[in-house]
Amino acid sequence: MRRRTLIAAAGVAVLHPRPASAHVAVRTGLEIAASDNWDVLRDGPLGVVANLTAVDREYRHLVDLLHAAGLPIGGIFGPEHGFRGSQRVGGSSGVDARTGLRVYDAHRATHDQWVAMFTEAGVRTVVFDIQDVGARFYTYIWTLHDSMAAAATLKLRYVVLDRPNPIGGRAFGPMLKPGFTSGVGLKEIVQQHGMTVGELARYYNSEFLPAPVRLEVVPCEGWHGGLFAADTGVPWVMPSPNMPTxxxxxxxxxxxxxxxxxxxxxxxxxxxxxxxxxxxxxxxxxxxxxxxxxxxxxxxxxxxxxxxxxxxxxxxxxxxxxxxxxxxxxxxxxxxxxxxxxxxxxxxxxxxxxxxxxxxxxxxxxxxDRPRTMIDAGASVESIVGSWQDELADFDRWRQPYLGYPRSLA
Structure with missing residues (x-):
């Protein structure tokens, strides 16, 4: 049964951005938090779930900024391709050469492994900052889900520094069905979800986690669902080796x-x-x-x-x-x-x-298996695409309480 609960009841603090302006470049959650002297992250030690995309407008990395500001960091948790992007496929554990901080390989970590890593690192607050690309099978959104679930088990704070969805705010495609879960899709969302990681975090918190985590989202300023990556002025850093632009x-x-x-x-x-x-x-x-x-x-x-x-x-x-x-x-x-x-x-x-x-x-x-079997049977494009329109409409309705930005193209 789906849980339709108010965001406040899920333990979510939402920081509302100012309306979008065509004359103001989009500011990421990282930049907003930095301008507030990192007040939202003062309850350390921190567990930083991030990769090479966690940079500001001058390409300075979140971990380097936090380290320079003297905030205690218990550990860095790298997703697929690693924390600094130095791994071709999986992550790696060790010590970050620049800061001397402990790095944990979190790629494909189980719930118990996440809990053990957070416990070993002495984490009190988890902070997530990774650029997603808007597809269900891009693994970073499941790193978000799994780290949230572990933080909820340990009753930790969880802070998402939000970033724009580079392909806009519209949702497309079929819904994940039970029996087809995997590392490229853990929960029931559509193929192109049209949400930011902050919005997904709110959705996960109310719809999928057994118990909600103490979630705070530091939103982008100036973004709306009609903006694409080229419209935002946010620096593009390749989030994975085959995502160059x-x-x-x-x-x-x-x-x-x-x-x-x-x-x-x-x-x-x-x-x-x-x-x-x-x-x-x-x-x-x-x-x-x-x-x-x-x-x-x-x-x-x-x-x-x-x-x-x-x-x-x-x-x-x-x-x-x-x-x-x-x-x-x-x-x-x-x-x-x-x-x-x-x-x-x-x-x-x-x-x-x-x-x-x-x-x-x-x-x-x-x-x-529905799209594949329809293709094999010689079905038309219209009938295949039409086969998921009802579930897409359901998802679009279900996600509404968790959207933090307008979806207008204007």
């Missing part, structure tokens, strides 16, 4: 689905991951068939590329490059479904299914 983030909630297909590269190993998709067996005909769907907000270019790593490394691939032309009209998941529908009609198409006893990876990304 905001253009990547814009298409990622859709074209990441090609990670669930063995016969088509999602562009890893190129300078345009997720914007390029293709294989040695594809050419202009795939692009032309997808273009017949007249997808809104995107132009499709016939493209050829040679990945240096990943699928089809060192082999010439033909396929599609996506160019988002209207961010407000673009639906990355509809676009990817159209690409999958047309690719499925071509010889050699194959879903990834390399984990015996678990659903195919595409099902974990979609959140259920």
């Amino acid at each position: 905001p253009d990547t983030a814009a298409v990622y909630p859709g074209t990441c689905l090609f990670e669930g297909v063995t016969s088509i590269s999602e562009g890893r190993g190129t300078t345009r991951p997720f914007e390029l998709c293709g294989s040695p067996d594809l050419d202009h005909r795939w692009r032309d068939r997808v273009a017949e769907h007249e997808l809104p907000g995107v132009a499709l270019r016939e493209a050829y590329f040679v990945p240096v790593t990943g699928k089809f490394a060192d082999r010439l691939c033909g396929g599609v490059e996506l160019h988002v032309t209207d961010r407000a009209a673009f639906d990355p998941i509809r676009t990817a479904v159209a690409m999958l529908v047309e690719a499925r009609k071509l010889p050699g198409f194959a879903w990834r299914d390399d984990n015996p006893g678990r659903p195919p990876f595409a099902d974990l990304l979609f959140g259920s």
Whole structure:
């Protein structure tokens, strides 16, 4: 049963931002907290859950700023790719060379491991600052969930320094269903959630945690759901090795689905991951068939590329490059479904299914087996996208009490 509780009843303190202004650059929660002399973080020792994206407008890192200000830090907790971004896949434990502080590898940590790490570090307040990209299968939002749950168990304070959602405030796509949970989706949210990490924290606190944590969100100032990364003036730091630009983030909630297909590269190993998709067996005909769907907000270019790593490394691939032309009209998941529908009609198409006893990876990304089975059955793009509209509307309604920013495009 879903818990519809007031935010105040969930133990959440909400600091309200000023209205957005076209003449004022967006300020992140980090910058707001720094301008208040870190008063919200004075109840230490601190446990800092962060990665390389936790920087201010001058690219100074949160941990370095807190350390210089003399705030006690019990430990740093690094997610996937590590705290300073020095790990290609997982995190690593050790000592931060710059500050001498203890770093814990929190990637894929269980609840008990989180509790043990926080306890060993002597944490009283947890602070989270990581740039999300707006997709359910981007693992940092589940680092947020799991660290909140551990903090609730230990009755710690939990402070989120909020950042803009770089792909805006609209939600798209299907809902995660029971039986399809994994490291790329732990709880029932839609594929492109359209929320900031601060808003997600409020949602988790009331909807998913067995007991609420003492949550405080330091919001952004000047952001609303009609703003995208390029509109904000917030520095872009690659949050993971294959997320080089905001253009990547814009298409990622859709074209990441090609990670669930063995016969088509999602562009890893190129300078345009997720914007390029293709294989040695594809050419202009795939692009032309997808273009017949007249997808809104995107132009499709016939493209050829040679990945240096990943699928089809060192082999010439033909396929599609996506160019988002209207961010407000673009639906990355509809676009990817159209690409999958047309690719499925071509010889050699194959879903990834390399984990015996678990659903195919595409099902974990979609959140259920329904889209994949509909694609296999030859369903139209309209019927596939239409199949999740009711649950998307439900999610949009459920999230309303936890939204801290306007969703207007104006």
